[in-house]
Amino acid sequence: MGFSISVEGGQGEATIKLVGELDAAAAPQFKEAIEKLAVDKPQRLILHMDQLEFMASAGLRVLIFARQKMGADVSLYVIGSRGPVLNTLKMSGFHHSVYLQDTYAPE
Amino acid sequence: MDKLTLPAVLASLAELRRYAREAAAAAGIEEERSYQLQLAVDEIATNIISYGYKDAGPMAQIVIGGEITADVLIITLEDHAPAFDPRTRQMPDDDELSKPLEERTIGGLGIYLAMEGVDRFDYRREGERNLNIFEMRRRNG
Numbered sequence: 001m002g003f004s005i006s007v008e009g010g011q012g013e014a015t016i017k018l019v020g021e022l023d024a025a026a027a028p029q030f031k032e033a034i035e036k037l038a039v040d041k042p043q044r045l046i047l048h049m050d051q052l053e054f055m056a057s058a059g060l061r062v063l064i065f066a067r068q069k070m071g072a073d074v075s076l077y078v079i080g081s082r083g084p085v086l087n088t089l090k091m092s093g094f095h096h097s098v099y100l101q102d103t104y105a106p107e
Numbered sequence: 108m109d110k111l112t113l114p115a116v117l118a119s120l121a122e123l124r125r126y127a128r129e130a131a132a133a134a135g136i137e138e139e140r141s142y143q144l145q146l147a148v149d150e151i152a153t154n155i156i157s158y159g160y161k162d163a164g165p166m167a168q169i170v171i172g173g174e175i176t177a178d179v180l181i182i183t184l185e186d187h188a189p190a191f192d193p194r195t196r197q198m199p200d201d202d203e204l205s206k207p208l209e210e211r212t213i214g215g216l217g218i219y220l221a222m223e224g225v226d227r228f229d230y231r232r233e234g235e236r237n238l239n240i241f242e243m244r245r246r247n248g
Contacts, residue, residue: 001121023124024153025117054124054142056149057217067208076208084142091223092216093204 001053002026007033014042018059019051027058034066043074046104050080060092067097079104108133108173115160115167115186123152123171127182127241130173134180134245143224144182144243150217151193151239152184159188159237175245179226184239191237192230193218 003026008015014037022030037045045066049055067076076098081089089095099107111126113119124145131141152169160167170185198219203211222228227242 021121021124023117023120023149024157025120054145054149056120056146056153057220058153060216064208064211072207072209084139084146088146088220091220093199093206094208096205097208 003029005029005033007037009037009040009042011040011042013044013046014040015046015048017048017051021054022052022059023054023056024058027056027062030059030062031065034062034069038066038069042070044077044106045070045074046077046079048079049085050082052081052085055085055088057092060088060094063094063098075099075107077101077104077106108175110170110172112168112170114165115156115163115169115188117153117156119156119169120149120152123169123184124149126171126173130175130180130182131243133173134175134243136180136243136245140243144180144241147221147224147228147241148182148184150221151241153217154191154193155184155186155188155237155239159186159191163188178245180243180245182241182243184237184241186237187235188237190232192232193221193239194228194230198222 001020003020006017078098078100127145127148131144172183174181196218198215225241226244229240231238
């Protein structure tokens with residue numbers, strides 16, 4: 001199945017769509033995308049995960065990296081996450097720090 | 108089930124998950140619990156490849172095997188890296204897990220997810236081999 005990522009940058013909102021299986025082999029692509037987007041200092045980072053079928057802790061670590069790289073002021077949105085991927089986010093306590101939404105609605 | 112030997116590289120993770128997925132299907136384990144098993148195998152294998160075999164050459168290998176008994180599915184990962192028992196790794200507690208992301212430390216999360224996801228986890232050192240053993244009941248409850 002593999003992994004693919006598409007990115008749309010901007011100063012207000014930056015959007016990343018994650019598709020497939022995000023394991024430790026794929027995580028560097030995700031991290032690189034975050035590093036590039038961080039240059040524009042977006043206020044909101046929106047991660048579309050409705051087609052993300054698998055996510056290991058390597059993916060979670062990139063989310064922690066995003067928050068630490070972009071600063072505590074950036075709002076993180078995880079959109080469309082479901083099933084076991086959503087379960088992993090919750091088990092890891094990420095629901096305390098990111099907005100989990102079915103469709104994107106800025107808070 | 109026949110054992111599968113793979114190069115100890117991150118590109119082998121997908122194949123390791125596929126093995127666990129097929130074993131779970133053969134054992135009649137439902138999808139949600141199959142995913143938990145695949146995640147556990149993926150996390151422990153990632154640790155072996157990234158840390159255990161950090162200084163190993165390109166010949167390093169990881170072996171996955173499966174055994175289905177009347178009650179359980181047992182998946183075993185074998186490697187020849189230095190001895191490491193994942194159960195000794197300090198894992199995040201509730202306090203750590205509820206911290207905001209900017210204050211989170213990144214260690215231990217993968218092993219935590221692995222341990223939480225399977226019914227039983229065991230580790231043994233046999234000679235020069237590490238054995239990481241994952242057990243799932245074939246019927247939930």
